[in-house]
Amino acid sequence: MSVLDGLDDVGMGETILEVDGLSKHFQSDTGILAGLFGSEDVEAVDDVSFDVAKGETIALVGESGCGKSTLARTILQLIEPTGGRVAFKGIDLTEHSQREIRPLRRDMQMIFQDPQSSLNPRMKVGQIIEEPMQAHDMYTKAERRERAKDLLERVELEREYYNRYPHEFSGGQRQRINLARAMSTDPDLIVCDEPVSALDVSVQAQVLNTMRDLQEEYGLTYLVISHDLSVVRYIADRVAVMYLGHIAELAEKEELYENPKHPYTRALLDAIPIPDPRSRDARGTLEGDVPSPINPPSGCRFRTRCPSLIAPDEYDLADGEWDRLLAFTRAVQRRTFVPGYPDESEGLPVGTVENRVDEEYFPDGRPDGAAGTLVEEVCRSIADREWDDAQALVTERVEERSVCATDRPQYALPADVGDGSHFVGCHLHREDAT
């Protein structure tokens, strides 16, 4: 019995792809020693869930290293997941062997970022486009040839290019050839990994428009991976923002761009330069770097950089006081606070450090109670040049006591724009959740 017998017929707008709790953890070390002592896992993708409807374009956006490409490859089973399931047209891909799902692959195609290296330079354009059809035993030889020429026309190239080689084409034209190849098996889903990021701006628009036209004509479903929020705003219907292997936020496009709820999404949108000199404004720049995916932060993975970290319950602080304590915490964690040591080995009297800290972070007075005691302890460590201790103190006693560190936030909210739902991975919205 073939896997294909269980295949559902999916109508437009119905769920074609289900991703449920999908994880991919890589081993950071391999070899004998790692085998003996065990190695730490790189949590490239961790417990990600979402659905894709037939005919829509869903985009995964995020910065380099956030796991978006790994997620796409894991969905296609090009990489074996370490947990969770993926169902395509009702068939659980994770339950079957590569051999069993092979016939399904004609319905799920992929195009890659680099149009230069994703086309075999020794093959003619015609052969390149026919290859997937041949691999799946589709059509006769003559039919394949005719179909390849038709497809060239569909992607706005010429039938005559059939006998040319890839090097004769520009980047944009090569990406069209990739599209034609992906289309050849008449797929339902095309995964596009940074489809236009290697192209010049004027050519980007050509390829994006062709992708749109093809979707309209054939009811294609796109899963687009991109770091470019402008491109995503142009082509996507729904957008998932990823950060360090988690989905931070997922909503319909207008809702996400006009009403972003996750502090990371906001920072990301704030950072994009807008092509209009009249909308220059103060950028809210995000501080720090993305932490390592080996032992990623607990709870919300963005908490180590989040400007809106929630105050731990045990500190009873007014809003302004908490903001100042958080600013002090970040300054110690990143060592941007310069106490002004006299030379390379000597420390400073505690009083001097406390004065400098008060001056810079607590001009209206240090907080009372537990928080005040903590600041004193931290100052003592800094005075003795024990920075590791100081950093551990603020991290353990401030950041890690926050709900942001203890629980992983996952909330579904009603959307303000449109009628879809809005997934937010942030505790700031725990009270709005439905």
Add this chain to the structure above:
Amino acid sequence: MSETILEVTDLKTQFYTERGVVRAVDGVSFDVKQGEIVGLVGESGAGKSVTTSSVMRLIEEPGEVVGGEVDYMGRTIVGFDDTGEELVPRDDMLSESEMREDVRGNEIAIIFQDPMESLNPVYTVGGQVKEFIEINRDIDGKEAKAEAIEMLRRVGIPEAAERYDDYPHEFSGGMRQRVLIAMALGCRPNLIIADEPTTALDVTVEGQILELVDDLQEEFGTSFIWVTHDMGVVAEICDRVNVMYLGQIVEQGPVDEIFHDTQHPYTEALLNSIPRPDRTVGDLEPIEGTMPGAMNPPSGCRFHPRCPDAREPCREVAPEFRVAAETADGSPHRAACLKHEDVGYWDAGPLDSGASETTPAGADAAAEEGER
């Protein structure tokens, strides 16, 4: 208005290849004033990087600067005498050793796109910054080290003193780029040429770096030539902009006028073809075709085969680069388009520009792409 520090006039740079002469830069003129950020924008192959390399006299075989003038604060970086038959380098042109000792690094510094290739992997990051400062400024030893650490801290390297002895591979891409900026700034140059310094970086890191450039420019009054293909970055930081197409500047003016009183159809088309992060656009209008090779540029206006506004004369008459519009601050807004000339453009019929849409890029363009 502050004084002009760099003046480039009719600069021409060619590359001699087996297939023929590539006119990578073909008559480019622009200037930079003290304390401003001047943008050089265009698509790949427009000649942006060749222009900046020519200004620094870093063009190597088989390329050569064949004409024009580059004047930096009264000193001649590039200059020629016309003997009637050919152009010969002028006597007052700075020698190679003068360029090396007096100009590069301490007067004009350059930051390249790829930070991994610009840092030596076998020396520590701090050591490289310190060496740069020692070579280009009259300080050394402890003082130079302190300055290096200070610069690293200023560009936002966390724990700068501790990371001084790290090697480049221990830094992330964004941090390496910041190190290059620290190196350039540490030499206190008057002008920094930044060649796509943020293109390879993530947006949040790019945001951090643009912010930093703003701050540092305010503090040190450094001028910048910012090379980019990203109109968003241009809008964000530049004071004046030069738009390049196929080896020439097609439009030049203050940033607000470039975006809101656009005078060249190429600039217009470029702006209409970019997706916007701040609003949802219904349909983008792509520029048709691709940029042809610089080996055999189109006759007349080089943009005419792709120009939506092209008319008969555009095919034959090469447009002059001239003032095209008034500006708010009085600095010139120039464009090279026949619309602004009296050559019968407005009486002529439109060209059938759609004809070129489906022409394959051809071996010519592809071969050039391969060379880059």
